[in-house]
Amino acid sequence: MMYYLIALIILLLVILGATLVLFHRQGKRLEEELQHAIDNEDIKSQHLKDVSVTFSDTLNKIILSCRNIESQPCICQNSDVAKAVENIRFDSQQLAQYANEILEMSNTQGNIPHSKKIQVNLIELIMSYRREIMYDVKDNVQVNLHTDLSSQTKFWVNTTIFRQLVMHILRYAARATTHGSINICYAAEGQGLRFWFENTTDSAPNDSIKTLLSSKTDLSSLDNIECDKDTIMSMSLCKSIITTLKGNIEASSQQTDTNYLNTITFWIPCIFGEE
Numbered sequence: 001m002m003y004y005l006i007a008l009i010i011l012l013l014v015i016l017g018a019t020l021v022l023f024h025r026q027g028k029r030l031e032e033e034l035q036h037a038i039d040n041e042d043i044k045s046q047h048l049k050d051v052s053v054t055f056s057d058t059l060n061k062i063i064l065s066c067r068n069i070e071s072q073p074c075i076c077q078n079s080d081v082a083k084a085v086e087n088i089r090f091d092s093q094q095l096a097q098y099a100n101e102i103l104e105m106s107n108t109q110g111n112i113p114h115s116k117k118i119q120v121n122l123i124e125l126i127m128s129y130r131r132e133i134m135y136d137v138k139d140n141v142q143v144n145l146h147t148d149l150s151s152q153t154k155f156w157v158n159t160t161i162f163r164q165l166v167m168h169i170l171r172y173a174a175r176a177t178t179h180g181s182i183n184i185c186y187a188a189e190g191q192g193l194r195f196w197f198e199n200t201t202d203s204a205p206n207d208s209i210k211t212l213l214s215s216k217t218d219l220s221s222l223d224n225i226e227c228d229k230d231t232i233m234s235m236s237l238c239k240s241i242i243t244t245l246k247g248n249i250e251a252s253s254q255q256t257d258t259n260y261l262n263t264i265t266f267w268i269p270c271i272f273g274e275e
Contacts, residue, residue, distance in 0.1 A: 059096040117156040136174040146185040156271045165241045168234040173199035192269040200259045209251045
């Protein structure tokens with residue numbers, strides 16, 4: 001009986017040793033694969049940085065050249081040429097914004113974990129976005145801020161990702177609003193924040209925005225979407241961010257006595273806190 005017990009103990013020790021060796025090899029292999037993935041991610045991030053900087057520099061030169069051309073008296077007298085130069089400058093500015101955002105995201109991924117959050121004053125953050133969008137809106141368009149939250153309200157957020165989300169919505173509203181107002185509204189709801197962005201427009205709203213933001217829409221197939229490329233890119237990115245943040249986003253519109261009121265609404269979970 002003793003021999004059987006000793007043999008069983010030896011067998012168990014052999015199995016345990018083999019298991020430990022297997023786990024060690026598996027752990028080492030996973031560690032090597034993880035390091036390989038990190039190295040590849042670093043290479044891609046660095047490549048994005050290099051491309052974005054080169055792209056942005058080239059676009060800024062185009063923008064500067066357009067402004068120089070627009071300042072020439074002979075150009076101002078030719079409305080067709082002036083309009084063409086203005087369109088080139090506007091499109092270059094839009095592309096430069098995307099290049100800067102890619103660079104910003106690359107820098108963030110390279111230095112800070114993707115989910116890194118910091119505590120910020122909510123109204124100060126939103127006011128900074130309002131000041132930024134004021135450079136893009138038409139002269140006769142007002143940008144208003146509405147909330148019932150305290151001016152001391154603080155919350156935890158990845159400011160890089162959150163800025164991408166809000167500014168893309170605001171830039172879409174700025175492009176669509178020729179006069180009237182853009183309203184930035186937000187309130188606490190459940191365990192998160194509800195934002196809604198209202199803008200006035202003369203033309204009937206395009207249902208493609210609702211389609212783009214629909215959870216059932218595959219944004220990889222956009223052949224039937226009747227939107228400009230800027231809107232497609234903006235709304236696609238917004239939807240991706242909302243999905244990452246485990247929130248929801250939608251668009252709606254209604255006709256008033258004088259115009260149309262378009263609204264983009266999103267909700268994201270967040271943690272509130274006071275210093």
